Amino acid sequence: MYTRDNYREAKAEIEARRTSAVALAEERCRELATASPEIKRIDEELRGTGLELFRVACSGGDISAVRKRNEALIAARRAELVRLGLPEDYTEVKYACPICSDTGFVGTKMCSCLKELLITKNIKSSGMGKLIERQSFENFSLEGIEGEDRERMEKNLAKAKAYAELFPKCRGNLLLIGTTGTGKTHISTAIAKEIIHQGFDVVYDSVQNIISDFESDKFKSNYGQGESLSEKYLECELLIIDDLGTEFSTQFSTSTLYNLLNTRQNRGLATIISTNLSAKELAGKYDGRIYSRIVGSDYTVLFFSGKDYRIR
Numbered sequence: 001m002y003t004r005d006n007y008r009e010a011k012a013e014i015e016a017r018r019t020s021a022v023a024l025a026e027e028r029c030r031e032l033a034t035a036s037p038e039i040k041r042i043d044e045e046l047r048g049t050g051l052e053l054f055r056v057a058c059s060g061g062d063i064s065a066v067r068k069r070n071e072a073l074i075a076a077r078r079a080e081l082v083r084l085g086l087p088e089d090y091t092e093v094k095y096a097c098p099i100c101s102d103t104g105f106v107g108t109k110m111c112s113c114l115k116e117l118l119i120t121k122n123i124k125s126s127g128m129g130k131l132i133e134r135q136s137f138e139n140f141s142l143e144g145i146e147g148e149d150r151e152r153m154e155k156n157l158a159k160a161k162a163y164a165e166l167f168p169k170c171r172g173n174l175l176l177i178g179t180t181g182t183g184k185t186h187i188s189t190a191i192a193k194e195i196i197h198q199g200f201d202v203v204y205d206s207v208q209n210i211i212s213d214f215e216s217d218k219f220k221s222n223y224g225q226g227e228s229l230s231e232k233y234l235e236c237e238l239l240i241i242d243d244l245g246t247e248f249s250t251q252f253s254t255s256t257l258y259n260l261l262n263t264r265q266n267r268g269l270a271t272i273i274s275t276n277l278s279a280k281e282l283a284g285k286y287d288g289r290i291y292s293r294i295v296g297s298d299y300t301v302l303f304f305s306g307k308d309y310r311i312r
């Protein structure tokens with residue numbers, strides 16, 4: 001559900017929150033011990049009653065007297081803090097998330113703070129951070145689109161919403177065909193936004209950048225080193241390939257593309273492809289293996305048309 005890196009980073013961040021919350025409380029305790037001899041005395045006594053409580057409880061004796069003494073000391077400590085003009089809980093550990101005390105978990109369940117952090121990290125690693133800020137289903141406007149174009153766009157919008165809603169139960173693939181500015185990127189961003197918020201990892205990039213990453217991995221592997229740039233394209237739960245057809249066609253690009261689509265299909269992972277080329281142009285550019293894959297039964301094709309969406 002989450003990439004290893006994002007999960008590791010998020011856990012480390014929560015742990016750092018906890019460490020700094022504890023450190024701040026300890027620092028305040030030390031500071032107070034110097035500033036107030038009264039607090040220092042109470043703290044020493046509290047350590048004593050704490051040990052005593054433990055000792056009496058272990059021997060099965062009556063703890064009520066020690067507990068009373070303990071409570072009185074705590075009350076005296078609070079009063080002293082107030083006298084010093086400080087809040088009663090000045091030296092208590094203040095966690096960023098009081099629900100899980102900055103552990104990230106409530107029992108065995110992931111706390112909402114960790115979930116939120118993972119979503120933020122997934123948005124960042126998706127490569128769609130800027131797009132997601134601006135584009136969603138809510139602000140997809142059909143204004144100014146009329147007639148057949150409008151009917152088609154309404155259907156596209158409904159299909160895209162259903163796609164995001166049914167994910168991952170239905171992990172289908174989409175091919176978005178249409179000229180520049182007809183809303184393909186907006187629709188794929190809106191889908192990605194929904195899916196990331198459900199906790200899945202999404203990766204978005206142009207076909208050219210994707211192929212370049214595979215290329216540099218191949219180059220690196222010849223020298224046997226370096227972290228993989230292309231692994232994420234084969235592993236993410238939803239891959240969005242933008243601008244198919246704009247890449248420079250080589251034997252390498254064709255086989256990379258075929259392997260990528262094929263591997264994802266075999267792994268049951270979803271892919272959304274957008275292209276400015278028509279079905280006919282796609283048939284001209286790609287060999288039968290790729291063409292039959294994306295225009296065949298593996299992909300649902302959505303046609304986009306109308307005036308330039310960005311101008312509207």
Ligand SMILES: [Zn+2]
Binds near residue numbers: 100103104105112114
């Ligand atoms: Zn939490």
